[in-house]
Amino acid sequence: MKAYPTLLLLTIAVVNSSNAQIERINQTIKPLEAESHLRFLTADELRGRNTGTTELLIAGRYIAEQFRRSGLAPLGDVEGDYLQRVPLHNVTPPKGATVSMLGKEFRAGDDMVMLTGVNGAAEAPLAFLADLQDYASVDLKGKVVVTVLRDPRGSASDAQQIKLLEEAGAVGLIQIFGPGQRIPWQLILNYLNRERMNVGEIEEEEDQGLLHLWVHDSANVLVQQLKDNPDAAVSIHIKGIQKTSVKAYNVIGRVEGTDPELKKEHIVMCAHYDHVGVQAGEGQDSIYNGTRDNGIGTTGLINAAKYFGKYPPRRSVIIIALTGEEKGLLGSQYYVNNPKVPLEETVFAFNIDNSGYTDTDVVTLLDTNRTNIDQLVYQAAAEVGLGVIGDRIPNQNYYERSDQVSFAAKGVPAVNFKMAMAAFDERISEYYHQPSDEFHTVDLDYIHKYWKAYIRAAELIGNWNQRPYWVEGDKFEPAGKELYNRK
Ligand SMILES: [Zn+2]
Numbered sequence: 001m002k003a004y005p006t007l008l009l010l011t012i013a014v015v016n017s018s019n020a021q022i023e024r025i026n027q028t029i030k031p032l033e034a035e036s037h038l039r040f041l042t043a044d045e046l047r048g049r050n051t052g053t054t055e056l057l058i059a060g061r062y063i064a065e066q067f068r069r070s071g072l073a074p075l076g077d078v079e080g081d082y083l084q085r086v087p088l089h090n091v092t093p094p095k096g097a098t099v100s101m102l103g104k105e106f107r108a109g110d111d112m113v114m115l116t117g118v119n120g121a122a123e124a125p126l127a128f129l130a131d132l133q134d135y136a137s138v139d140l141k142g143k144v145v146v147t148v149l150r151d152p153r154g155s156a157s158d159a160q161q162i163k164l165l166e167e168a169g170a171v172g173l174i175q176i177f178g179p180g181q182r183i184p185w186q187l188i189l190n191y192l193n194r195e196r197m198n199v200g201e202i203e204e205e206e207d208q209g210l211l212h213l214w215v216h217d218s219a220n221v222l223v224q225q226l227k228d229n230p231d232a233a234v235s236i237h238i239k240g241i242q243k244t245s246v247k248a249y250n251v252i253g254r255v256e257g258t259d260p261e262l263k264k265e266h267i268v269m270c271a272h273y274d275h276v277g278v279q280a281g282e283g284q285d286s287i288y289n290g291t292r293d294n295g296i297g298t299t300g301l302i303n304a305a306k307y308f309g310k311y312p313p314r315r316s317v318i319i320i321a322l323t324g325e326e327k328g329l330l331g332s333q334y335y336v337n338n339p340k341v342p343l344e345e346t347v348f349a350f351n352i353d354n355s356g357y358t359d360t361d362v363v364t365l366l367d368t369n370r371t372n373i374d375q376l377v378y379q380a381a382a383e384v385g386l387g388v389i390g391d392r393i394p395n396q397n398y399y400e401r402s403d404q405v406s407f408a409a410k411g412v413p414a415v416n417f418k419m420a421m422a423a424f425d426e427r428i429s430e431y432y433h434q435p436s437d438e439f440h441t442v443d444l445d446y447i448h449k450y451w452k453a454y455i456r457a458a459e460l461i462g463n464w465n466q467r468p469y470w471v472e473g474d475k476f477e478p479a480g481k482e483l484y485n486r487k
Pocket of ligand 1: 272325355
């Protein structure tokens with residue numbers, strides 16, 4: 001019985017102090033101002049913020065100048081600026097390229113698709129391996145290896161095998177896409193035989209190693225023919241690949257923490273600010289405004305910059321608006337390999353990326369029970385009147401489909417703070433990667449609460465006596481141990 005009054009007092013004290021924090025956030029983040037950032041970033045004039053367009057560069061400059069107003073220290077490449085150049089380039093698929101073997105000619109974009117390779121021609125003997133793992137028992141020097149493709153979705157062990165083939169002296173790998181695959185060939189072509197954007201300078205990629213192709217064997221005859229003709233050769237002509245470099249930037253600022261010791265630890269707050277641009281559709285509106293994805297996240301960062309510029313937490317904060325997410329998490333991939341503060345001094349990454357929302361009374365933490373910070377997110381959400389749910393669609397693997405995974409793969413504990421996503425249903429699909437994802441279609445009351453909860457949660461994490469870390473047994477915990485040299 002005696003415990004009650006103490007507990008009650010404690011609760012009142014906690015509520016009072018957090019009300020003061022929320023009040024401070026309310027005073028700093030003015031609704032009209034935040035909405036005007038969102039209106040600007042998602043306006044038709046910014047034409048969907050596609051990576052490689054002038055409009056995305058304008059968005060980046062806009063964010064940089066908001067960081068400057070908020071007093072963030074610039075962490076860009078050039079002194080006094082916030083822009084980190086991200087070297088990117090476009091690669092077109094080969095055009096008119098052919099592969100001839102066993103009396104048949106395969107054509108790029110028809111029954112052949114190239115995964116890696118450059119323009120050029122080669123004649124080479126074939127080496128058929130029933131299994132990629134058999135590579136050690138055959139002399140592969142100067143040969144093109146042929147195997148059956150098991151799973152087009154690939155796997156880490158495949159990538160390793162391909163490296164080993166290269167070390168064994170093979171000059172190429174052709175994989176046979178036979179009948180019975182779960183993914184239709186046409187889908188493979190749509191997905192792989194199109195222009196792609198990669199990280200890196202064009203020159204860096206000239207020597208990218210093994211030529212890697214898939215050929216479509218709809219008649220299911222190739223394996224038998226290869227077995228019958230062990231001395232067969234292949235003639236390869238790759239042409240028509242074009243590369244163009246792309247101008248793109250991450251926008252990065254820093255707030256120094258107030259604690260003399262804890263300020264050596266950095267919390268990253270990040271969100272991608274690119275979207276998918278303009279795509280010709282049947283309707284009249286062809287601009288993909290990307291309000292949910294990810295204008296709201298970007299504005300969340302601008303708000304956080306303003307708040308933490310005034311009220312820094314004990315730990316330091318790095319705020320990063322990321323480019324190239326829609327092209328394959330390119331901006332975050334580049335950042336974690338070229339960080340402005342060493343990754344081992346980065347203790348947490350708090351990403352925002354959204355598809356849409358299904359409810360206005362909860363937020364989604366992607367994912368709960370991965371890191372030890374869950375209780376702080378629950379607290380922050382509760383303080384603005386929201387609940388929290390975890391990943392309700394785990395089979396979609398959303399955790400590994402946005403920028404937080406770039407940090408996680410390096411070992412930095414990372415989560416995505418999303419608007420509520422209880423299911424991928426029509427409430428999401430109506431706007432997800434659609435021209436309808438426009439400013440006037442969002443519930444601003446909910447968005448304001450969500451923005452505040454993001455700031456408040458970051459503040460709690462930044463001030464926490466414990467250090468953020470992976471939950472024991474998490475997939476990324478081993479990477480964390482390596483990064484931070486922990487047992
Ligand atoms: Zn997104």
